[in-house]
Amino acid sequence: MARGKWPTVVQLPSGKALTVRAAADVFLDSLGNPNTVRNYGIGAGKTAERLGEARPPASVAADEIGEALELLWDTAAVNTWNARRAAVLSWLGWCRERGYLLDEHTTVRGPGTGWDLHEYRHSAVTHLGEQGASPLMLMAKSRHKKPENLRRYFKPSDEPIAEVTSLLAPGDARR
Incomplete structure (x- = not known):
């Protein structure tokens, strides 16, 4: 790591369980570039709404995410589909790294894996x-x-x- 470059530390909400909406918001807050925040906000934000914002992320089944993407952007242009998919993939990776999503009962191949x-x-x-x-x-x-x-x-x-x-x-x- 270059001198003076430190990873972003994000304060998670305390006092209550993290919800899908809170996970999306904290993820977006962790991004540095305002353009990325705006573009990823569309993908992660609308997907969070579709999944149910008050749910704990670990309760989201893997197939619900794919279904949400299809319902939201199935008829969109290929570039839009790819941009939204990339945003949601990034958000899911962030959630997975922190243990919020795709826990043992929602994965196909065991803890830490999935589709x-x-x-x-x-x-x-x-x-x-x-x-x-x-x-x-x-x-x-x-x-x-x-x-x-x-x-x-x-x-x-x-x-x-x-x-x-x-x-x-x-x-x-x-x-």
Whole structure:
């Protein structure tokens, strides 16, 4: 660390449990650049509103975050989607570092892990594909312009594959 450069120390609210709104506010207060605060404030602020501002951050399930992003910015331009996603990713990373979010019961692979927001997008493509959405709809939803990019993210589970295979040979699950 360069001489005279110290990390920002942020005073957390005391006397009550940290809420989603308080976590967003303290995160935004920890940022130094006013432009970053303004831009990240949109992503973190609206996501906090959507999740429920009075909730403790650890009560937020991972899929709720992806759902909030989709509900808020699904129809937005790609650059807007990416900017909001980056803001929320930064906020979630900040929360995770401090132990406020994605605790053991909300993660997939144990404490300290979980899905990032880009993985939610891939998961959504897989779920929609398994439900029968057309490739064109999946490309529109995932904002991929080429089918080969979509193929990288559509990972159907064994059950839908077996279901489709059974159409070729009804009653024969070995195929």
